[in-house]
Every structure is written in structure tokens, then in C-alpha cells.
Amino acid sequence: MTASTIRALQRGVSVLQAVNKLNGARPADIADATGIPRASIYRLLETLEEMRMVYRDHFTNKWRPTANVRSLSSGFREEDWVCQNAVPHILELGRQVLWPVDLVTFRNNRMEVRESTHQISPYSVHSGIVGQEMPVMETASGRAMLAFMPEEERDALLALLSEVTGRLPPFLMRDGELAVILERVRELGVGFRKIDFTPETGSISAPIWHNQRILACVTVVWSTKALQLERAIELYRDKLFETADAISRELSKSSEPQKVTSLLCARRDDLGTVRLADRVENNVTMAHERLYSEQKN
Known part of the structure; x- marks a missing residue:
């Protein structure tokens, strides 16, 4: 050199x-x-x-x-840190609602599913969801992030997304103008999706906060054949708030990101799959099956 x-x-x-x-x-x-x-x-x-x-x-x-800068100092440990603290809570929420629950973060101008209970939910409509990248403006988690982030940051991000996607303001979605949607998100306290992206499912999402920043979102996903958005909000919004708040409190008690110890937070291999220890996966699955059987009875 x-x-x-x-x-x-x-x-x-x-x-x-x-x-x-x-x-x-x-x-x-x-x-x-x-x-x-x-x-x-x-x-x-x-x-x-x-x-x-x-x-x-x-x-x-x-x-x-960009978010890539964090890889220089922490190897994305912050996201792993959120994951480690969030997994017990999203598992508990999954036990309560039975529908799949996702932990979603923003990365490289997309929303990415970092963890999910899809593989153990009795009502899951998708598999291999962990690692899936989704658009920002069309998803419940992306809308939650956009609605509650500072205005200057939101404007900068929307300008970047406009350049990347070719979409121009006022960003007309299938369910309306984005600004109107985000105002409704603020009124409800949760991001929502009922038409765009995957029409066979709907979702609502609540932000996870740390030091006045949104680090991730918790999302409940359901089949639109079984539930309409209004009913899902009525059934699950309060539980979603409780889960997001519990994770935020957990993060506030932890001084810095730690090395990931939860097997559910293991990084994906090159094929995009999550390597879970069979014993852990079987135990969690059996617990969910017992709970599902009890609720049916």
C-alpha cells in the first residue's frame, strides 16, 4: 500500500x-x-x-x-441486541393471539423481518419469513416507522425512497395517499396494512423505542379471510402496545448491545434460513400446540 x-x-x-x-x-x-x-x-x-x-x-x-455505517463499529449488534430482548416478548404475544408475530427492522431502504413466530403459529400463512425484505411505504411496520419518526428524518427518507423506487409525491398507495395514511396511523397508534403488498393478509405494527429512536417494530399478521382490519385492531392493538412497551423498557434497562445468546436470534446462513437447535424448536412448538389445544377445548 x-x-x-x-x-x-x-x-x-x-x-x-x-x-x-x-x-x-x-x-x-x-x-x-x-x-x-x-x-x-x-x-x-x-x-x-x-x-x-x-x-x-x-x-x-x-x-x-446510511444504516450500513453501523456495520463498521458494531456488526449490526444493535439489531441483534433488540432481537435478543424482543424474542421472549414476541413469543408471549404469539401465545396470546395465535396469529404470527414478526420483529421488523429497517435496513438498506427496506423493512426486514428479523424474527418471527410464523414457524410455530398454528395460523401461519407463510413459511421461511425470516430474512424477507419488504417495501417501506406499503407495510404496517414501514408506516409505523414513517409516522412516528421526526419530520426531518421522514422527509429525507421519503426523498431517498422516491429516488430508489421511482415513486413521486404524494405517494399514492392502493389504500390512499401516504400522508393521509400516516395521519391515520398516528391517530390509531399503530401502522396498518389491509390491501397493499400481500392482499391475503393484513397486519398492524407498533414501534419499539430506545433513547427516543425507533429501533424496530412488532407486527401481528392475520388472514383477511378470517378478520377485517377494524376487528383486528379491536382485538390485538392493546396487546401489541403492551408488547412493544415491554421490549422498549427491556432495552432501557440494558446499557449496551450484548453478544447474542438466544438461538432464536441466530444469524441466517447463506441460504437465508435460520439455524435453530432442534431441541429448542421442538420445545417451543410443543408448548404452542398445547396452548392451541387448550384454547380449542
Whole structure:
């Protein structure tokens, strides 16, 4: 590695640190913070954008870090940390409602199912759900995230999603204009989906908070042949609130992300499957079968 290569790397890291610290900076701001000439700042930002480490907010011309930046310092441990704390609670919610319950996080401009009770729910309509990526604006979890995040962040994210998807404001969904939908989400306290994405299912989703940030969402999914949205909200919204609040409290008691110990939080292998120990999976499945049998009787 040559001296010029090392210097370029040093400058790239300095720019990334500045963008991450300022969380919304113009090239001039970054140049002032780093002492790097502005012409070099532009080239470095373009390279970091190609690496999907930063993106430009086209409304304000400010550069911001993407979720990929977290992989440099924590290997996405924050998401694993949420997963570790959330799994017991989503299992309990699954035992109460019997319908599948998902833990969903935002990653790379999509919503991703990190954990799910689909494989052990007696009413599951899908399999292999963990690892599935879903659109933001059409899903209950994405709508919950958009509705309750700060306005400036929401505007920046919608601008980015518009660029990525080609959709333009006012973002007309199959069930209405996005802004109207998000206002309804705020009134209900939960994100909802009843038409878009997978019409055979509906869902409602509540955000999980930590330090005034939304880290993930808990989602209940049901068959639209069995339930209408209004009835599902009546039956499950309070339980969903309780679960999301319990996870948020759990996170507030934990000082920092920890190494994942729960087998239910094991990372996916290259095929996108979750490696669960047979003994754990069998025990949980048997417990759900007993509960289902008791409720039927």
C-alpha cells in the first residue's frame, strides 16, 4: 500500500466520521470539520455513496450516513441486541393471539423481518419469513416507522425512497395517499396494512423505542379471510402496545448491545434460513400446540 493510498483511506474515514457526527452536513461543513479541500470532499462522498455508506438528501443537499455505517463499529449488534430482548416478548404475544408475530427492522431502504413466530403459529400463512425484505411505504411496520419518526428524518427518507423506487409525491398507495395514511396511523397508534403488498393478509405494527429512536417494530399478521382490519385492531392493538412497551423498557434497562445468546436470534446462513437447535424448536412448538389445544377445548 502506497503513501497516497493510505492518505486516501485516512481522508475517507475522516469524511465518514464527520458525516456520522454531524448527521446532515453539506460538503462545506465537512471540509471545515476535516480540513480536507472541498474538491476532494466531493470525490470522497461519491465513493462513499457508491459503497452505500452515505446518501445525499436532495431537498437540503446535506449528506447523511446510511444504516450500513453501523456495520463498521458494531456488526449490526444493535439489531441483534433488540432481537435478543424482543424474542421472549414476541413469543408471549404469539401465545396470546395465535396469529404470527414478526420483529421488523429497517435496513438498506427496506423493512426486514428479523424474527418471527410464523414457524410455530398454528395460523401461519407463510413459511421461511425470516430474512424477507419488504417495501417501506406499503407495510404496517414501514408506516409505523414513517409516522412516528421526526419530520426531518421522514422527509429525507421519503426523498431517498422516491429516488430508489421511482415513486413521486404524494405517494399514492392502493389504500390512499401516504400522508393521509400516516395521519391515520398516528391517530390509531399503530401502522396498518389491509390491501397493499400481500392482499391475503393484513397486519398492524407498533414501534419499539430506545433513547427516543425507533429501533424496530412488532407486527401481528392475520388472514383477511378470517378478520377485517377494524376487528383486528379491536382485538390485538392493546396487546401489541403492551408488547412493544415491554421490549422498549427491556432495552432501557440494558446499557449496551450484548453478544447474542438466544438461538432464536441466530444469524441466517447463506441460504437465508435460520439455524435453530432442534431441541429448542421442538420445545417451543410443543408448548404452542398445547396452548392451541387448550384454547380449542
